[in-house]
Amino acid sequence: MCGIAGLLDRRAQLAPDTLTRTVRAMTDAIAHRGPDGDGIWTDPEAGIGFGHRRLAIIDVSPLGAQPMESACGRYVATYNGEIYNFAELRAKLAAAGARFRGGSDTEVVLEGFVRWGVEATIARCVGMFAFALWDRQTRTLRLIRDRLGVKPLYYAHLDTRLLFASELKAMRAVADWQPTLDRDALAGYVRHGYVAAPNTIYAQAKKLPPSHILEWTLGAEPCIAPYWDARAQASAGRAQWAQPRDDKTTIDRLEALLKDAVAKRMVSDVPLGAFLSGGIDSSLVVALMQAQSARPVKTFTIGFGEADYDEARHAKAIAAHLGTEHTELYVEPRHALDVVPRLADMYDEPFADSSQIPTFLVSEMTRRNVTVALSGDGGDELFAGYNRYVWAETLWSWIARMPAPLRRAAATVAERVPGGLARLLPVVRPHEKLAKLAEILRLDGIDSVYRRLVSQWPDPARLVRGGREPSGALWNAGLTKDFPEPIARMQMIDTLTYLPDDILAKVDRATMAVGLEGREPLLDHRLLEFAWTLPPSFKLRGGQGKWPLRRVLERYVPQALFERPKMGFGVPIDSWLRGPLRDWAEDLLDAKALAADGLFDPAPVRSAWAAHLAGTREMQYPLWVVLMFQAWKRRWA
DSSP states (O other): OEEEEEEEETTOOSOHHHHHHHHHHHHHTTGGGOBTEEEEEEETTTTEEEEEEEOOOSOOSGGGOSSEEOTTSSEEEEEEEEETTHHHHHHHHHHTTOOOSSOOHHHHHHHHHHHHOHHHHHHHOOEEEEEEEEETTTTEEEEEEOTTOOSOOEEEEETTEEEEESSHHHHHTSTTOOOOBOHHHHHHHHHHSSOOTTBOSBTTOEEOOTTEEEEEETTSOOEEEESOOHHHHHHHHHTTTTSOOOHHHHHHHHHHHHHHHHHHTTOOSSOEEEEOOSSHHHHHHHHHHHHTOSSOOEEEEEEESSGGGOOHHHHHHHHHHHTOEEEEEEEOHHHHHHHGGGHHHHSSSOOOOTTHHHHHHHHHHHHTTOSEEEOOTTHHHHHTOOHHHHHHHHHHHHHTTSOHHHHHHHHHHHHHOHHHHHHHOTTOOOHHHHHHHHHHTTOOSHHHHHHHHTOSSSOHHHHBTTOOOOOOGGGOHHHHHHOOSHHHHHHHHHHHTHIIIIIIHHHHHHHHTTTOEEEOGGGOHHHHHHHTTSOHHHHOBTTBSOHHHHHHHTTTSOHHHHOSOOOOSOOOHHHHHHTTTHHHHHHHTOHHHHHTTSSBOHHHHHHHHHHHHHTSSOOHHHHHHHHHHHHHHHHHO
16 A cells, blocks of 8 residues: 556656656655655656655565566556455466566566556456556556555646646646646535546546556557446346345355455555444454454454444444454544544545544554554445435335325425424434435435435535536436346445545545555455345345345354444534534635635525524535535645
8 A cells, every 4th residue: 555646748858857856746745655665766768757655565675665667677667555366466477487576466466467468467456456557668658546446546637748646636746737626526526525536626637437547658649448347247247136046155155255355455564453343344354354363353443422423332342252452442522623624635635524534533543553454345335235225215115106296295394394204204214314305205216316315415506606517327327227226226326436436535545644554355346246146135135235244244243243223434523513613614614705716606505504503404414515625625726
């Protein structure tokens, strides 16, 4: 796990010292991603420079340093991530005559590029990665991102120059790059709380989508193409839904895949542990780690005094049963509030998932003890774990039976008397969801319902002046054809958008801010391919998602320790905005501050703020979206 940056100037106009100085400035900007060392490689005649910040995990000796050249000298790579099956690949290459100088996965992949070709090697890799690869023979630059988007990779194509980096702040360090804000991307951001790929908050920069390769050969235009396709893999899996399956055989197969995915991610030359929230996913990862470890696994969790947000007691019970070496930290509000001013720097484009706060806190605590931590991210997307899947389907099945006049009347009741709606729709319990239901009653299909459930501001054009929201997976009619089952369609939308652009971006920035490597065994691409062979009815039973994961977990942990209502990994932003964060928020949400640059219409924001302060609406999440943008703007724009 590291940070990478660099550039290619096809006119090769930069003087050698300028090229080196520029790449150095880029890597210095992301030094937090790699506190163990740095490296610069340049070829001024070709106009190319690579930079690397190292977090040493595998082969911590100088032989693992980057940028690294292949033994034959054809390829040069700077790389962020881990190839978990590198030992197997190394053995195959050695059998074919390859010789290795050190023990790093970087050297193995480079030798694979030489002997098997680039795409054939990537197809063999199990891992998370963001590569920049220079081919001296063909004078081609390739940028390569892992299948599910665990590791970030940004780029900017500026006529004769291409910049790339693990974070946008590295490209901001290039003196003559002056990016401008993209109002369309801002409109998308206020809906989602994140900027969805391939866009960034800047008009002049993009995210390389997961599972894609950008290729730029001197003398040609850059081109981007996929080397793997999650949607195609899921569609192929769906074709197997009608096949008969035995529950036990299927669970046995899943357990074997999970154990292998976890075991591969336990290979490390530095101390290793795991995040443990006490939920299904992290508990399963820890259980499989402990089952394959000769020593107690180090586990880490944070707790909160507010019972609605505290899972620490559940994590402690799981840790005690499994016999892990458990560390917990109960966070006082002042600890969490101290993180808020750092968020704009940590997330160098607007990002408004408030679980960014506890994610950073648990990462910070974990880094004091280990350098690598496994997590349970991905279980909800692969095995239908989000409550909104059930809510969307249940709500629409109920709403669709209502005559239009009755639906409109119910919406009016919902708008005027939120408590009355709770009696009308007892299936929906969480208070913060009630405010959305009046709008949902006016919608015309389950896709519209789902889009509203995942939207922070459902009408971005009303808020962002001059911004036209980019269309994406939420509006992709082709998904309805490929996945006619609503829950499967929602899973695929989340896999393509929410997973890489929210969940994985959050974990990457929080862990890398403290020099901690996060690993996600549930996002092994082989698990995704298997999970999609299972129909939704196999994943959701009795109104609960992740049925197969529960059945594997109960082989290691008693059901009584993990069967309980799902909790989010959050903090009490609602009460904080009315209390200790009120002055900070009022400053950022001041009408003049909102109107100063003409980006936002202040009226809907001020209305939401007044309603939240008065307690008539729970508007913390839409407000957090605006607050995180305003804080980002003060730091970067």
